[in-house]
Amino acid sequence: MNRQFLQIESLAKRFPQPGAGEDVTVFDQVSFRMEQGEFICIIGHSGCGKSTILNVLAGLDAASSGSVIMDGREVAGPSLDRGVIFQNHSLLPWLSAFGNVAMAVRARWPKWPRARVREHSQRYLEMVGLKGAENKKPSQLSGGMCQRVGIARAFAIEPKLLLMDEPFGALDALTRGLIQEALLDIWSRTHQTVFMITHDVDEAILLSDRILLMTNGPDARIAESVRVDIDRPRDRAVLHQHPAYYPIRNHLVDFLVNRSRELQGADAPASAPEEAASPRDVNPAPRWRETGPGGSRAVASPA
Amino acid sequence: MLHNQTLRATLLSLVLLVLALGAWELSISAPLTASGELSEYEQLMGASASRAGVPPPSVILAHAMDELSRPFYDAGPNDKGIGLQLGYSVARVMAGYLLAAMLAIPLGFVIGMSPLLNRALDPYIQILKPISPLAWMPLALFVIKDSSLSAIFVIFICSIWPMLINTAFGVASVKRDWLNVARTLEMSRLRTAFTVILPAAAPTILTGMRIAIGISWLVIVAAEMLVGGTGIGYYVWNEWNNLDLASVVFAIIMIGLVGMVLDAVLAQASRLVRYQD
Ligand SMILES: Nc1ncnc2c1ncn2[C@@H]1O[C@H](COP(=O)(O)OP(=O)(O)OP(=O)(O)O)[C@@H](O)[C@H]1O
Numbered sequence: 276m277n278r279q280f281l282q283i284e285s286l287a288k289r290f291p292q293p294g295a296g297e298d299v300t301v302f303d304q305v306s307f308r309m310e311q312g313e314f315i316c317i318i319g320h321s322g323c324g325k326s327t328i329l330n331v332l333a334g335l336d337a338a339s340s341g342s343v344i345m346d347g348r349e350v351a352g353p354s355l356d357r358g359v360i361f362q363n364h365s366l367l368p369w370l371s372a373f374g375n376v377a378m379a380v381r382a383r384w385p386k387w388p389r390a391r392v393r394e395h396s397q398r399y400l401e402m403v404g405l406k407g408a409e410n411k412k413p414s415q416l417s418g419g420m421c422q423r424v425g426i427a428r429a430f431a432i433e434p435k436l437l438l439m440d441e442p443f444g445a446l447d448a449l450t451r452g453l454i455q456e457a458l459l460d461i462w463s464r465t466h467q468t469v470f471m472i473t474h475d476v477d478e479a480i481l482l483s484d485r486i487l488l489m490t491n492g493p494d495a496r497i498a499e500s501v502r503v504d505i506d507r508p509r510d511r512a513v514l515h516q517h518p519a520y521y522p523i524r525n526h527l528v529d530f531l532v533n534r535s536r537e538l539q540g541a542d543a544p545a546s547a548p549e550e551a552a553s554p555r556d557v558n559p560a561p562r563w564r565e566t567g568p569g570g571s572r573a574v575a576s577p578a
Numbered sequence: 579m580l581h582n583q584t585l586r587a588t589l590l591s592l593v594l595l596v597l598a599l600g601a602w603e604l605s606i607s608a609p610l611t612a613s614g615e616l617s618e619y620e621q622l623m624g625a626s627a628s629r630a631g632v633p634p635p636s637v638i639l640a641h642a643m644d645e646l647s648r649p650f651y652d653a654g655p656n657d658k659g660i661g662l663q664l665g666y667s668v669a670r671v672m673a674g675y676l677l678a679a680m681l682a683i684p685l686g687f688v689i690g691m692s693p694l695l696n697r698a699l700d701p702y703i704q705i706l707k708p709i710s711p712l713a714w715m716p717l718a719l720f721v722i723k724d725s726s727l728s729a730i731f732v733i734f735i736c737s738i739w740p741m742l743i744n745t746a747f748g749v750a751s752v753k754r755d756w757l758n759v760a761r762t763l764e765m766s767r768l769r770t771a772f773t774v775i776l777p778a779a780a781p782t783i784l785t786g787m788r789i790a791i792g793i794s795w796l797v798i799v800a801a802e803m804l805v806g807g808t809g810i811g812y813y814v815w816n817e818w819n820n821l822d823l824a825s826v827v828f829a830i831i832m833i834g835l836v837g838m839v840l841d842a843v844l845a846q847a848s849r850l851v852r853y854q855d
């Protein structure tokens with residue numbers, strides 16, 4: 276059996292409420308596991324605590340209770356093993372695109388000579404398609420280009436776990452698609468473990484192995500873990516023709532529209548008694564394989 | 579269009595200058611020629627009556643040409659070239675200002691990084707900041723017992739506040755996201771201070787330094803009038819005692835020019851560290 280790479284156990288976060296005596300619980304009983312090389316997206320309504328969970332995983336914020344264990348060791352603070360791609364790219368505006376990546380590379384490998392740092396940073400900038408824009412400052416780059424520099428910066432330090440907070444939230448559809456492809460491309464080569472927050476259902480289906488669904492806050496839970504049983508490499512253009520696509524998509528949308536509210540504050544139903552706190556495993560399209568891969572074209576329109 | 583506007587602005591500036599100087603010239607020469615008898619006071623002031631009035635621009639210009647042709651002559655304590663006197667003042671400003679920067683910028687860094695220190699020191703800063711720097715002069719003279727060093731101390735005390743406050747503010751308002759980037763890269767505190775906080779706060783710090791140099795240049799003139807000896811402030815006071823108003827007006831213009839240059843130097847420096855967020 277595959278040893279769990281990341282174990283999140285009964286995480287909870289409470290913030291003191293100004294004025295009122297009682298603390299407000301943002302989320303509680305958040306437990307899930309991630310395998311090495313897994314790509315997981317988390318979806319939930321605004322304010323349910325996704326960013327807070329990500330910050331706890333990164334070690335930038337401390338949970339009120341519960342623990343995060345990575346590779347057998349408890350996460351107690353930020354580490355170069357966990358790269359973060361921030362929601363708003365967070366590039367240092369006085370440094371060029373190259374400077375931003377090189378700063379991270381120097382921090383990761385302080386003993387590297389200058390030429391090696393340059394070569395390594397350059398390689399990752401090229402990987403996200405920014406050859407020729409290395410010397411531009413973030414203010415001279417487009418939003419999508421800045422985001423790609425942020426991705427290059429996080430990937431360049433080759434972390435074991437990548438944490439991404441709505442990395443493509445502010446981008447137009449076209450740029451978003453290009454960067455998603457670049458991301459999948461890098462991920463398929465490096466096989467890092469990825470934890471990503473998104474609001475976009477299609478993006479989640481395209482990218483993830485599993486999608487975690489969070490109920491509304493306050494007092495949010497991770498209610499379900501939805502398996503995305505679609506072979507890789509996935510092609511964005513024909514993904515919606517896959518027989519598993521609509522069942523998964525409908526399941527996610529139904530959750531966001533109806534059940535995220537109904538389940539608010541309810542304890543997550545356990546999939547097995549010995550893992551009481553884990554979210555229920557769901558596979559909305561378990562039977563498509565029975566028709567065989569050739570069936571994908573036959574079931575193109577779900578009627 | 580822009581070029582055209584620059585040209586027009588320059589022309590307008592020149593026209594205004596000519597008009598102002600012309601009005602000044604006329605208003606002074608007219609009453610002098612019309613006046614008949616000298617009053618008792620004017621007779622008491624002797625033949626210098628015409629010199630004791632505010633001189634017209636033409637006289638000042640001639641005087642300026644003469645002074646500027648030998649800026650660094652030194653003929654005793656009461657007769658030094660304008661360049662030499664300005665040099666003394668600039669040197670004092672630089673000494674006090676640099677000492678203040680050496681203290682204020684590191685201290686402001688620490689205050690900005692520590693909310694506890696920020697709140698603990700804030701009442702003292704708020705009380706000390708509005709004190710006129712010249713109010714420190716008697717105390718400085720008593721303790722330091724040297725007039726030139728006292729002037730430097732006064733510059734020190736007046737330029738420290740803008741630099742301290744701006745540095746602390748700039749450091750405290752560095753974006754959390756940028757600090758988080760440094761944290762996820764496991765940078766040491768010192769490395770974070772130099773690679774993230776300093777560049778992020780540099781524009782704010784330089785604004786403080788620019789305010790401080792402006793105040794220092796304002797204060798040095800008054801300080802030197804008090805302590806005497808050398809410097810442009812002393813020069814102005816000394817020429818007033820000599821009733822040499824042409825020299826006084828000339829010195830005023832020179833003070834303005836040097837102040838402008840000091841400000842321009844720091845404006846240039848802040849352009850170097852500015853970034854667009
Ligand atoms: N420092 C804080 N003090 C008090 N409450 C906070 C604090 N930080 C976050 N919260 C609260 O915690 C909740 C979760 O915030 P979080 O940023 O994690 O939401 P999110 O799921 O990422 O939302 P979005 O999708 O809009 O980014 C919010 O209701 C927010 O008001």
Ligand SMILES: [Mg+2]
Binds near residue numbers: 325
């Ligand atoms: Mg968020």
